[in-house]
Amino acid sequence: MYLLTSWLVMINIIGFAVMGWDKRKARRQQYRIPESRIWAIALSGGALGAWAGMNVFRHKTKHIQFAFGLPLITLVWAAVFLWG
Secondary structure, eight states: OHHHHHHHHHHHHHHHHHHHHHHHHHHTTOOOOOHHHHHHHIIIIIHHHHHHHHHHTTOSTTOHHHHHHHHHHHHHHHHHHHHO
16 A cells, blocks of 8 residues: 555656646747646546646646546546555
């Protein structure tokens, strides 16, 4: 359980940071972080961090797949964590 907790903390920090970094790149009109990478981080357990970053940085909030997908993945990971 310690490894799972450590993994989830680390990947959620990464998910949060990636949303902030992508927002910064978007504002500077630089090469962006691919959405597939954001989804990979979310599916790996970082959905809560990415969701928090999405709201804190106001990034990708109008993308329906992120607005509904990240909370859904968060619920799935919460179930895995609580019952796993």
